[in-house]
Amino acid sequence: MMKKECIAMILAGGQGSRLGILTKRLAKPAVPFGGKYRIIDFTLSNCANSDIDTVGVLTQYKPLVLNSYIGIGRSWNLDRRNGGVTVLPPYVKEQGGEWYKGTANAIYQNIDFIDQHNPENVLVLSGDHIYKMDYGPMLEDHKKRNADATIAVIEVPWEETSRFGIMNTDDLGQIIEFEEKPLHAKNNLASMGIYIFKWSVLKKYLIEDEQTLGSHHDFGKNIIPTMLLRGQRLYAYRFCGYWKDVGTIESFWEANMDLLSDNPQLDLYDPHWRIYSVNPTQPPNYIAPNAKIRRSLINEGCLILGEVENSVIFPGVYVGAGAKIRNSVIMPYVKIGANVCIEKAIVGEASIIRKGCFVGCKDLDDFYFHGDPNYGKITVIGENMDIPRGTVIENGAMVSSED
Amino acid sequence: MSLMMGIINNTKNGNQLKELTENRYMASVPFGGRYRMIDFVLSNMVNSGIRNVGILVQGKYRSLMDHLRSGKEWDLDRKRDGLFILPPAYNNCPLGMQKGDLDNFYANLEYLQKSRQKYVVISGANMVCNINYQQVLQMHQQKQADITIIYTEELGEVHDASKSTFIYTTSSGRVVDLEINPITQRSNKISMEMYILERTLLIDIIDECISKGGYDFVMDGILKNLQRYKIYGHHHPGYVGRIHSVQSYYRHNMDLLNSEIWEEVFLRSGLIYTKVKDQAPVKYMEHAVVKNALVANGCVINGSVENSVLFRGVRIHKGAKLRNCIILQNCVIGEDAELENVILDKEVHVSAEKQLAGLKEYPIIVEKKSRI
Numbered sequence: 001m002m003k004k005e006c007i008a009m010i011l012a013g014g015q016g017s018r019l020g021i022l023t024k025r026l027a028k029p030a031v032p033f034g035g036k037y038r039i040i041d042f043t044l045s046n047c048a049n050s051d052i053d054t055v056g057v058l059t060q061y062k063p064l065v066l067n068s069y070i071g072i073g074r075s076w077n078l079d080r081r082n083g084g085v086t087v088l089p090p091y092v093k094e095q096g097g098e099w100y101k102g103t104a105n106a107i108y109q110n111i112d113f114i115d116q117h118n119p120e121n122v123l124v125l126s127g128d129h130i131y132k133m134d135y136g137p138m139l140e141d142h143k144k145r146n147a148d149a150t151i152a153v154i155e156v157p158w159e160e161t162s163r164f165g166i167m168n169t170d171d172l173g174q175i176i177e178f179e180e181k182p183l184h185a186k187n188n189l190a191s192m193g194i195y196i197f198k199w200s201v202l203k204k205y206l207i208e209d210e211q212t213l214g215s216h217h218d219f220g221k222n223i224i225p226t227m228l229l230r231g232q233r234l235y236a237y238r239f240c241g242y243w244k245d246v247g248t249i250e251s252f253w254e255a256n257m258d259l260l261s262d263n264p265q266l267d268l269y270d271p272h273w274r275i276y277s278v279n280p281t282q283p284p285n286y287i288a289p290n291a292k293i294r295r296s297l298i299n300e301g302c303l304i305l306g307e308v309e310n311s312v313i314f315p316g317v318y319v320g321a322g323a324k325i326r327n328s329v330i331m332p333y334v335k336i337g338a339n340v341c342i343e344k345a346i347v348g349e350a351s352i353i354r355k356g357c358f359v360g361c362k363d364l365d366d367f368y369f370h371g372d373p374n375y376g377k378i379t380v381i382g383e384n385m386d387i388p389r390g391t392v393i394e395n396g397a398m399v400s401s402e403d
Numbered sequence: 404m405s406l407m408m409g410i411i412n413n414t415k416n417g418n419q420l421k422e423l424t425e426n427r428y429m430a431s432v433p434f435g436g437r438y439r440m441i442d443f444v445l446s447n448m449v450n451s452g453i454r455n456v457g458i459l460v461q462g463k464y465r466s467l468m469d470h471l472r473s474g475k476e477w478d479l480d481r482k483r484d485g486l487f488i489l490p491p492a493y494n495n496c497p498l499g500m501q502k503g504d505l506d507n508f509y510a511n512l513e514y515l516q517k518s519r520q521k522y523v524v525i526s527g528a529n530m531v532c533n534i535n536y537q538q539v540l541q542m543h544q545q546k547q548a549d550i551t552i553i554y555t556e557e558l559g560e561v562h563d564a565s566k567s568t569f570i571y572t573t574s575s576g577r578v579v580d581l582e583i584n585p586i587t588q589r590s591n592k593i594s595m596e597m598y599i600l601e602r603t604l605l606i607d608i609i610d611e612c613i614s615k616g617g618y619d620f621v622m623d624g625i626l627k628n629l630q631r632y633k634i635y636g637h638h639h640p641g642y643v644g645r646i647h648s649v650q651s652y653y654r655h656n657m658d659l660l661n662s663e664i665w666e667e668v669f670l671r672s673g674l675i676y677t678k679v680k681d682q683a684p685v686k687y688m689e690h691a692v693v694k695n696a697l698v699a700n701g702c703v704i705n706g707s708v709e710n711s712v713l714f715r716g717v718r719i720h721k722g723a724k725l726r727n728c729i730i731l732q733n734c735v736i737g738e739d740a741e742l743e744n745v746i747l748d749k750e751v752h753v754s755a756e757k758q759l760a761g762l763k764e765y766p767i768i769v770e771k772k773s774r775i
Contacts, residue, residue: 035684268683283669284436284699
């Protein structure tokens with residue numbers, strides 16, 4: 001097979017347990033986002049738009065939705081004769097076989113896959129970040145500097161440095177120190193979990209790390225520090241732009257709300273950097289004569305008879321007459337009955353909220369009293385729920401089925 | 404394997420939609436916010452289990468090819484069967500254009516001979532509807548018909564009678580007479596210009612007509628054979644939008660603003676597939692006031708829109724007002740511009756504060772890529 005310059009490995013096995021009932025049935029990268037997408041669409045589209053044509057997707061936790069969603073990669077233009085997308089779950093070997101124990105171990109278990117493509121470099125990505133990035137210039141920098149590894153970094157607010165892996169570099173961008181979640185950071189350049197490695201070098205370290213007792217088999221905790229210690233050439237690549245790890249219910253909700261401002265940092269309408277996704281084949285949305293819609297994203301197949309404000313509505317949603325939805329994220333194929341009020345909530349796929357329910361508010365007065373998106377907690381309703389008529393689901397509640 | 408194959412006949416309905424058909428044939432005229440006319444018949448065929456579709460083309464078919472490409476969106480990129488574009492063979496007619504559609508059928512006879520399905524569904528591309536041909540085939544077989552013509556019954560006066568084909572049937576459904584484009588309407592049964600017949604019979608009809616100097620499938624193949632073949636009518640009870648004039652184009656686009664019709668055409672039985680453009684969801688901004696509108700993805704709306712259909716990627720700036728408009732893909736409406744009863748073809752830019760108004764019966768059409 002022809003030698004590839006760079007192939008991508010997307011880590012998509014995480015449960016995302018802090019997303020609570022949103023990841024009950026699917027892995028975090030498969031969680032719907034932005035009225036149309038699943039989180040992994042951003043990384044896959046970045047690959048497609050950066051002309052990376054060989055992508056391995058490492059799955060583990062509840063992979064059914066993700067596997068069938070990715071398919072042969074057609075939606076991202078990754079159905080290629082030579083390369084394309086390959087879903088890589090853990091598998092059984094002669095000596096047993098095991099789950100992916102950490103990010104580095106996941107790549108280690110797929111050394112054969114990478115060797116088969118015989119790439120010069122391997123790009124390691126996370127499948128659960130929301131951002132638009134051209135990996136091309138990063139790869140150019142990596143080659144120009146003859147780096148063993150290049151790590152993408154982004155400036156984060158100083159007060160948040162203790163949540164990230166912080167890179168300390170010299171003037172030329174070479175990494176001299178790496179601190180995982182430091183209490184007193186020396187700078188505010190955080191690792192984005194995006195790495196380009198020289199494959200020949202990485203392979204050596206992966207094999208060695210696998211033999212190391214007590215290792216977490218993790219890039220941030222083990223591979224990078226060991227490489228630094230041995231004096232390998234590690235460089236930082238600075239990324240400017242929108243980047244968000246939607247790890248919690250709050251950050252997931254916020255990232256959706258971020259899209260509603262007049263000029264959001266993350267531009268979904270750029271014809272030169274399309275975010276691809278699987279098309280649900282739905283007609284244009286229909287807005288009825290008495291509907292009111294402001295500051296919202298609404299996808300195709302929606303039938304809106306009521307009022308929608310400051311919300312993100314996925315495809316195929318029905319909003320009945322007199323219903324009021326504000327500061328909320330409504331997932332695909334949700335049916336919302338007449339006169340339902342929903343305030344600051346996330347409603348899971350295909351749920352039915354019957355007539356006259358109040359979600360995230362007690363009654364109509366309470367609904368009118370609210371309105372400030374920063375006020376109150378986020379209410380979450382799981383998928384495939386059927387909320388009977390007139391139910392009141394109070395602010396901050398989490399509702400999901402038993403199983 | 405499905406018993407049926409499909410032929411979409413796009414050789415008729417040339418320049419009926421004025422500016423909209425200047426550079427495209429009926430089949431690739433944009434319709435309903437994100438579709439082209441051919442999507443309806445093609446999706447109906449695919450949803451009826453048909454996996455072998457030939458498209459007869461003539462004249463300006465570049466935009467059609469661009470739309471269909473490999474047939475991927477309709478799942479017609481198959482190893483066996485799939486999508487076939489059937490171009491004309493102009494060497495049969497020195498003037499470059501054929502008189503009717505039979506020459507095209509004849510030029511592609513080999514495709515019909517090589518196909519394996521027993522029955523053929525023939526349809527034009529100017530009907531907006533959601534129909535399952537499986538049911539029509541069942542009736543065709545029950546009646547042991549040679550040819551089945553699908554029709555609708557219209558109450559009251561029909562628009563564009565002179566562009567329609569009317570049929571007369573007995574109580575058992577047998578077609579006894581046919582009138583093509585009469586000036587005055589005498590029957591309330593209008594053909595949907597969709598036919599089912601056996602493939603071998605179609606080949607025979609084409610061969611025989613051509614050898615007798617015929618040129619039109621319906622005129623020579625069906626009308627002249629009313630006595631000879633058992634021809635039955637199949638009544639389609641659902642919604643049908645017949646597009647053969649600017650007025651009907653405008654009216655049937657507006658029909659989709661009735662949520663009943665919207666659901667029937669797009670969601671109730673089969674889905675309507677089209678070329679995917681991967682556009683973001685519609686963004687309704689701070690000053691958006693939208694009432695009774697059909698809006699496709701990729702639109703960004705900050706003005707007021709009423710009784711209108713917006714195609715993909717339309718930008719409506721602050722203060723702009725639209726009423727009773729059909730705005731095709733990627734148009735931009737500047738601040739405080741006002742449009743009423745207007746059809747904008749693709750990529751038209753209307754600059755700030757411009758006003759444009761047509762009449763409901765005679766909407767203004769603005770040509771592709773115009774700057775106003």
